[in-house]
Amino acid sequence: MGSRSGSPGLGEGAWSRRALAVQLAVGRLAAPVWVPLVVFLMRFVLRWRIRDADRTRAFYAKLLEDRRPLLVVANHLTMVDSAVIGWGLGSAAGHVRRHRGLPWNVPLQRRVESSWLWRTLAYVMKCVPVPRGGDRREVAQVLERLAHLLRCGEAVLMFPESGRSRSGRVDPEVTADGVGRLVKEVEGCRVLCVYLRGDAQRTWSNLPARGDTFTIATRVVEPRTELRGLRASRDLATQVVRHLVEMERDYLDGRAP
Amino acid sequence: MTEEKILEKVVDILKPYAKDADALAGVSLDTNILSGLKVNSARLVDVVLAFEDVFGIEVADDDADKVETVGDAVRLIQGKLA
Numbered sequence: 001m002g003s004r005s006g007s008p009g010l011g012e013g014a015w016s017r018r019a020l021a022v023q024l025a026v027g028r029l030a031a032p033v034w035v036p037l038v039v040f041l042m043r044f045v046l047r048w049r050i051r052d053a054d055r056t057r058a059f060y061a062k063l064l065e066d067r068r069p070l071l072v073v074a075n076h077l078t079m080v081d082s083a084v085i086g087w088g089l090g091s092a093a094g095h096v097r098r099h100r101g102l103p104w105n106v107p108l109q110r111r112v113e114s115s116w117l118w119r120t121l122a123y124v125m126k127c128v129p130v131p132r133g134g135d136r137r138e139v140a141q142v143l144e145r146l147a148h149l150l151r152c153g154e155a156v157l158m159f160p161e162s163g164r165s166r167s168g169r170v171d172p173e174v175t176a177d178g179v180g181r182l183v184k185e186v187e188g189c190r191v192l193c194v195y196l197r198g199d200a201q202r203t204w205s206n207l208p209a210r211g212d213t214f215t216i217a218t219r220v221v222e223p224r225t226e227l228r229g230l231r232a233s234r235d236l237a238t239q240v241v242r243h244l245v246e247m248e249r250d251y252l253d254g255r256a257p
Numbered sequence: 258m259t260e261e262k263i264l265e266k267v268v269d270i271l272k273p274y275a276k277d278a279d280a281l282a283g284v285s286l287d288t289n290i291l292s293g294l295k296v297n298s299a300r301l302v303d304v305v306l307a308f309e310d311v312f313g314i315e316v317a318d319d320d321a322d323k324v325e326t327v328g329d330a331v332r333l334i335q336g337k338l339a
Contacts, residue, residue: 132298133291133297133298135291135325136298136301136321136322136323136324136325137322137323139298139322140318140319140322162297162298162299174299175299176298176299176302177299177302181318228315229309229315229316229317229318230302230305230306230309230316230317230318230321231306231309233302233318234302234306
């Protein structure tokens with residue numbers, strides 16, 4: 001992977017870049033096995049459906065044609081949101097063919113490290129675990145890796161709400177600044193806001209209901225700020241979350257997508 | 258501004274964010290802000306932004322990343338004010 005648009009701020013360790021390149025190569029090799037398997041599980045075992053998936057996928061494919069960095073930012077209600085969003089943005093065949101379009105995920109490190117199975121799955125499934133609620137320097141290292149991936153043309157998915165929303169609604173009060181920091185540091189970064197919700201999803205849960213049908217609303221934004229430092233990161237993250245709040249309002253008013 | 262004065266203001270700023278009031282009562286320069294005072298990590302940004310407002314300084318992301326203890330915060334502010 002070669003860096004396309006270098007930007008100072010988030011330094012990139014050479015070791016980390018190599019490790020990510022290896023992880024990406026392994027994930028790409030394993031994708032023809034695991035991607036269809038996960039989609040099969042969602043589609044036929046859990047019987048989930050995505051409303052207007054073809055339209056969402058066509059829109060996303062168009063976004064990928066533009067090679068500028070693309071950060072996917074979504075609301076967070078269940079533990080499998082990233083899988084459903086990945087499926088909503090591309091078919092199994094599409095993700096195997098164009099692996100860079102399958103977004104990288106940022107799961108909780110504690111969960112990933114709970115077993116070898118999770119570690120292995122997280123490794124091949126394009127995950128960069130993050131220590132939530134921990135040392136900011138460790139979180140900054142994770143952000144460095146994500147910034148590198150974005151600059152390389154890989155899509156990255158983040159949930160700005162520091163966890164699943166306990167109120168069942170997008171909560172701007174718990175916005176972490178990671179999203180804003182990435183937007184600030186990665187030159188030309190576009191943000192694809194994704195609002196995902198199953199028809200039966202009243203509030204947060206571990207899994208969506210079996211047989212649920214999901215709506216995926218999307219909106220592309222390129223937040224800008226005149227502020228500097230931490231305030232810039234906070235401002236950019238707040239702008240993105242404000243879009244998610246609006247998208248949720250549209251959804252609840254019955255206007256989405 | 259003296260270290261004591263800065264510490265006093267830092268503790269005032271931390272008050273609304275610290276979930277452990279007992280730890281705040283016995284706060285020292287070695288007290289860890291996240292694990293000791295039980296400040297939510299997402300709220301640490303608000304704390305640092307409050308430092309900027311109260312002390313009239315600007316803190317970069319990298320500087321904020323280094324703030325783990327109350328002493329780190331005091332030294333950061335001292336450095337910016339110098």
